[in-house]
Amino acid sequence: MSTTILKPEFRRPIIAVNVSPKLFNRLKNQEDKRYHRIKKLLRVNQTARSTLYFFCYQNVDFENSKISGVCFNENTKSWEIKDFPFPDVLYDRVRGKRKYQIELNSMRGKFDQMGIKKINSLHSFDKWDLYQVLEKNDLFRPHLPLTRLLESTDDLKIMLDKDEKIYLKARKGSRGMQVMSVTKAPKGKYEYRFYSKSVVVGRVNDLYGLFRVIHSFFKGKNVIVQQAIDLLKIDSCVIDMRGELQRNGRGELEITAVPVRIGKKDAPIATRGTSYPFEVFFKDFLHFSEDEIKALKSKVDSFLIEVYKYIEQSYGPFGEIGIDIGFDKRGHIWFIECNAKSAKVSLCNTSDRGTIEKAFLNPLEYAKFISSC
Incomplete structure (x- = not known):
């Protein structure tokens, strides 16, 4: 728990969202029209009722124990700059360019020393390190490409x-x-x-x-x-799945969605293509029966949960992870990669409003759970 002296006007928990300097300046200048995911986060915070502010590493004043952040004023419908105390929970969303990676990591290290909780134990995955971790486990080894x-x-x-x-x-x-x-x-x-x-x-x-x-x-x-994995393809388009897994306000693990992604023709990966709900894809494109889809979804869900839990055993607790997997032509599951900062693009493109809201609400409710606020 942070040693910050909290001011009475701030609702608990205080959640600070770490963003890039570019995004911070755009919010500060009221240039938020293109940032739909931030708007979704603000909307669900009306349910979570936390103090939610956005900041970049340049705004942190360790000497005076404060952060100059931006928050959205619902009354004026505008972004305001305010001084905030250090948060109860850090929601790290910045992807971090190499030019300021040293400063970012220094800030993260100081937050750790202060005992500030984090939505995710890691801010990003190292693919080589993660491969070595998973490769040690007999359960996952057959699902990993050399x-x-x-x-x-x-x-x-x-x-x-x-x-x-x-x-x-x-x-x-x-x-x-x-x-x-x-x-x-x-x-x-x-x-x-x-x-x-x-x-x-x-x-x-x-x-x-x-x-x-x-x-x-x-x-x-x-x-x-x-x-190279001989992943399922349709008309030279690679097919994979993004499992969106999260912990809710009770700390329970949930599979929020598993959209299927179809890549662009001849592209090496499925990212930046089109996406479909799991059931829709396997019914409309591969003509699976309802029973076949149900059995396949159960198989996928079990694998995703095992991966998530093993990652937590190795790295510490996570509030959310995007896990990419695919099938080869024999129906064998292959692990592709994990993402600690899923943009939830495919989820938003394929899910109903309730699922989308849950995907953005879960991290805020999980913040309450880990901060005991």
């Missing part, structure tokens, strides 16, 4: 000797922006694909040329190499 760190062309050669196709991902990347697929081409060449506003396809003559393309694309970031 993975190794990319350190030299030798790592590319080892993986491409095993498979015709591989995936490369930034160890700390999100939203599908830092993923590349590589496929062997005739005459010792290699074809690569990635998504940047549209699908980009290129070819190189050898592994050294490929390594240069990879280094340029990932801008020097640490990268993992993965065996």
Whole structure:
């Protein structure tokens, strides 16, 4: 629990949402029209009745034990800047560019020392670290694609000797922006694909040329190499699922939604495509019966819950995690990745109003639970 002296005008719990400097300035300047998820959070807070404010790392004054944040005034329908006490609970939503990662992590460390609770124990997942954690468990090992760190062309050669196709991902990347697929081409060449506003396809003559393309694309970031999973496809579009799992105001684990995502044609991943409710996809696209859909959903739910609980055993408690999984053509489940800051895009595109509101309310109610306020 924070040692902050709380002022009587602030309802408990006090929840501080950590956002980027860019977003903070836009809210401060009343430029919030495009931020629908923030509006949803504000709306459900009328039910949660917490003190909810938004801030960036530059607004934290440790010397005077205060944070200059922005909050929405329901009476004036405008954003206001106010000085707030340190929160009971931190809701970390900033994705953090490399240029201010040091300052962000310093702030997070100080908050930890002060005993400020967090919605999630980790602000982001390291894909390599998470792979090593899951790979130790006999239950999950069959569901993990073979993975190794990319350190030299030798790592590319080892993986491409095993498979015709591989995936490369930034160890700390999100939203599908830092993923590349590589496929062997005739005459010792290699074809690569990635998504940047549209699908980009290129070819190189050898592994050294490929390594240069990879280094340029990932801008020097640490990268993992993965065996390509032969995921289910429709018309050359990759299919996967985003399990949205959360803990509610009683600390109970819930599966809020499991939308199915269909990627853009020939794109290496399903992100940024279209999405459908689980039942709708398997009924309308794959023509499953109701009993088959029910059995499949039960199988998926069980796997997602096992992953969530094991992650908590390894890293500590989480209020919400987005878990990406997929099926291969044999119906085998594959783990793809976890997201500690799911944008809930597919959930919002496929769910009814009640489910969407629950998805935004759960973190606020969970904050009450962990803060005992």
